[in-house]
Amino acid sequence: MxxxxxxxxxxxxxxxxxxxxxxxxxxxxxxxxxxxxxxxxxxxxxxxxxxxxxxxxxxxxxxxxxxxxxxxxxxxxxxxxxxxxxxxxxxxxxxxxxxxxxxxxxxxxxxxxxAIGHGALKLAKLNLPGAEKYEKDNLHYNVTDVASFRDKRVLISGGGDSAVDWANELVGIASLLRLCTAGSTLMVWSGM
Incomplete structure (x- = not known):
């Protein structure tokens, strides 16, 4: 060896x-x-x-x-x-x-x-031109601070139980919450 x-x-x-x-x-x-x-x-x-x-x-x-x-x-x-x-x-x-x-x-x-989970090393990102300019403030690929979504309008796009789990978590925190499960990548969009 x-x-x-x-x-x-x-x-x-x-x-x-x-x-x-x-x-x-x-x-x-x-x-x-x-x-x-x-x-x-x-x-x-x-x-x-x-x-x-x-x-x-x-x-x-x-x-x-x-x-x-x-x-x-x-x-x-x-x-x-x-x-x-x-x-x-x-x-x-x-x-x-x-x-x-x-x-x-x-x-x-x-x-x-x-036991590698899904995406610890490379998150699947939204494949749309210009999406990266929203990643700092509005487009999130994971939730690290639930409180940062307080009183925001939130759209969760993703497939599977993770999207539903996050929607359940943000009910009562976000001012408006929408869940779209058409995709397979979890994305959270927040706005004023």
Whole structure:
């Protein structure tokens, strides 16, 4: 292999809620675990989102949930690597895998779990001429601060449950709210 790599039983790509729970669960099963996250922090992309579907819990903000999940994931001392986007994977002759990051760092694992969510690295953007000039103030590809939509007219365009979740979250905050589910990308337009 060239450089001496430490072999892990399981390597998890993605440090959002699914990756955090996978780290806890594999540690609970006495597996030597590594969790790799492309961003510089654990917890996922949508800290303001309300999470409705965790068994045994009342609705909770994602930031509160992931704070507890980060603590839980660290119970069995997994190796946590931040700021590494994975760009390569090679299955070796012995069945193990060599995982390579954009920084050139390599990781060695028996098992790989992909818990990468949808778009942490590259958001799908509105493909219309001139759309970028609205991205600072009116066109948003995710919601990072629910309060910034207070008393605004909001149009959410997107497919799936995420668009509906955000619409539910913004009811009572926005002065007017419209939901359009024709597309597959979540976009939020706010105006006066």
């Amino acid at each position: 060239g450089q001496k790599l430490e072999l892990f039983d399981v390597t998890i790509i993605g440090g959002g809620p699914a990756g955090l729970y996978a780290a806890f669960y594999s540690g609970m099963r006495d597996m030597k675990t590594k969790l790799i996250e492309a961003r510089e922090e654990l917890g996922g992309m949508y800290p303001e989102k309300i999470v409705w579907d965790v068994g045994g819990m009342a609705t909770v903000r994602a930031a509160q949930l992931t704070k507890v999940m980060i603590q839980q994931a660290q119970t069995f001392d997994p190796t946590i690597v931040l700021g590494q986007q994975i760009t390569g994977l090679e299955r070796l002759v012995d069945g193990t895998m060599r995982i390579t990051s954009a920084t050139g760092e390599q990781h060695w694992s028996r098992t790989l779990i992909l």
